[in-house]
Ligand SMILES: Nc1ncnc2c1ncn2[C@@H]1O[C@H](COP(=O)(O)OP(=O)(O)OP(=O)(O)O)[C@@H](O)[C@H]1O
Ligand SMILES: [Zn+2]
């Protein structure tokens with residue numbers, strides 16, 4: 130019998146026609162090398178074109194009648210995606226209307242899509258075959274020059290754990306050689322050396338202490354020692370002279386060294402926490418893929434519930450995945466997890482360079498870590514045997530990716546939980562309506578935590594009506610009530626958080642004579658003033674121009690800034706309270722890597738009295754000295770052109786109010802608004818989620834919105850506005866023929882920003898309850914419009930969109 134192994138491969142040609150596996154022959158020379166999850170190079174189409182592909186499956190025979198082409202070569206010598214991930218890609222592509230290849234790529238760290246080299250790293254230097262392979266060298270670069278026999282040998286040795294394969298990114302800082310410090314001494318010797326020093330040799334003592342505490346992380350880069358730990362170069366030189374340490378060169382860093390968080394131990398649980406931990410633990414133990422919705426008021430101690438259930442999973446010899454919104458990936462949150470589980474934790478956040486990210490990914494893949502904490506894309510972490518998945522602040526829109534593939538990490542988590550037979554915990558003080566409604570129906574198990582830790586009261590909230598004359602905007606943005614509150618807080622040496630609720634723009638220019646607004650010539654959005662650049666800038670395409678002195682439209686000099694920016698509020702604060710130390714946190718002050726964390730750290734150490742910021746300061750922060758929260762303009766989110774406007778407003782106000790009075794001092798909140806009677810504002814003031822939920826559900830029911838209806842958003846983009854409209858109407862007609870009478874079709878309408886980067890955008894919204902044809906129809910439409918993509922058309926389908934604008 131002729132053995133003719135065949136591989137099913139998803140090729141890297143993102144079109145509708147190629148969105149299915151293609152069969153290729155596995156040449157004899159690669160017969161036991163090619164396995165699912167590996168990337169290979171294959172010939173594609175006519176001509177000599179070679180492209181990348183993912184091996185999805187390997188089988189013994191093929192039904193294909195024609196002649197199959199053989200795989201040209203393997204790109205990876207070990208699978209980069211597990212079977213679980215390969216399966217996930219089918220589901221994900223289907224659910225998000227994306228090409229499967231995009232889904233597969235999304236699951237890998239970006240580095241693996243960039244240029245990199247692969248090296249053989251010997252694990253067993255005694256092995257004769259390893260010695261032959263390396264031929265006296267330290268490592269062997271894997272290139273496409275290697276013959277098949279060598280590739281097979283490499284593969285065999287890898288499977289027997291004699292060697293490993295490492296990816297090294299080209300053009301990464303990682304490869305730059307850096308000076309680093311290490312030592313031959315052990316802890317005891319370091320302590321002995323320290324005891325021999327004179328008491329005034331402070332910097333030497335500090336250095337030896339550092340070494341003793343960080344032995345496992347050595348070598349540590351010289352400049353990290355200097356910058357992060359304040360150890361001088363001369364101290365290092367002296368110690369080197371005395372042979373207490375050695376200076377070496379490192380090419381690749383181990384885990385990025387930070388200041389070690391303090392080790393924490395289990396807290397004694399409150400009764401509400403105990404119930405939550407016990408229910409979730411039972412599900413972990415019994416491997417039940419149950420979803421829990423932990424609805425706990427702000428400051429009820431949800432984090433401790435997460436930590437103790439993670440511990441439970443680890444005790445069961447399983448792993449745990451914890452997702453948090455990117456913006457909450459502050460040292461505070463990370464420290465809480467790392468403080469409890471130490472180096473068993475990998476952290477994936479955008480602050481890492483792509484190389485560091487890859488390192489963390491590798492640690493997960495090698496089973497060096499048991500807990501992964503990360504933002505949205507961490508949901509694809511290559512963890513094995515997951516025992517628990519946690520999604521903190523589950524209501525956050527940022528769990529949904531805005532670009533292709535438009536996935537919601539919450540849905541992916543639920544899918545993985547089914548595969549891994551493990552529970553999912555969704556936690557929030559303000560759950561999304563969708564999740565809370567599912568709990569109502571019994572699909573999710575609802576666990577409520579109604580009390581704050583130590584039975585601390587929820588903060589007292591005062592709503593200030595900005596329509597009253599005494600609060601008139603002519604007197605500035607601070608009402609007498611808020612000014613008074615700030616005054617008292619400062620006198621008591623406590624801290625305040627001031628929220629400026631913005632829609633994304635800071636200050637734009639408007640002519641008070643003719644109403645002209647300065648806009649981007651490409652994008653149809655207002656240009657924003659950037660003080661540091663002294664220029665007007667577009668937030669979409671980056672276009673910039675000088676600040677106009679006269680109105681380009683009517684030549685009047687009465688053109689000026691409109692809308693309040695954080696810088697403006699900061700100036701007002703400085704004038705009102707000259708003695709107060711104000712920290713400002715917005716896009717401008719957090720542009721540099723790590724600055725976000727630094728500002729919070731400073732505020733946490735009470736080196737400032739007032740933290741002023743945009744939405745990014747609203748959630749997750751836990752500072753015991755904060756007793757006042759002020760909201761300058763509660764209404765901005767309320768006027769969003771989005772059916773979730775009330776929900777977003779309620780969430781924002783409840784979350785930010787929840788920052789006040791979390792420890793032993795009582796909190797106070799001042800909310801300034803032009804809509805003091807709106808239920809979203811009134812319920813937020815009482816931190817009353819349940820009442821808000823009932824009211825909002827009623828309104829959603831009346832208006833046929835989520836969670837009573839499913840929503841799909843289809844947008845059409847083209848450089849020619851007329852064509853965009855034509856295409857949109859064609860699309861609508863197509864949909865109409867396949868939908869039942871119960872479905873609701875809205876649009877086509879221009880999006881809020883109808884022109885971005887010289888393209889026009891129109892959208893159609895489908896609201897429906899049960900439309901078995903819709904999915905297939907949308908796939909067909911995608912298929913048909915594919916050909917038009919070349920003419921500049923693009924169609925995007927967003928299942929359950931988080932923003933409609
Ligand atoms: N059992 C406990 N005993 C003592 N202190 C606790 C306990 N559980 C939690 N805490 C403390 O209570 C504070 C609030 O807890 P945590 O930050 O987890 O609240 P949360 O529910 O996540 O709130 P939010 O939704 O506002 O972020 C923290 O400082 C935490 O250390
Ligand atoms: Zn622009």
Ligand SMILES: [Zn+2]
Nearest residue numbers: 640643680683
């Ligand atoms: Zn004008």
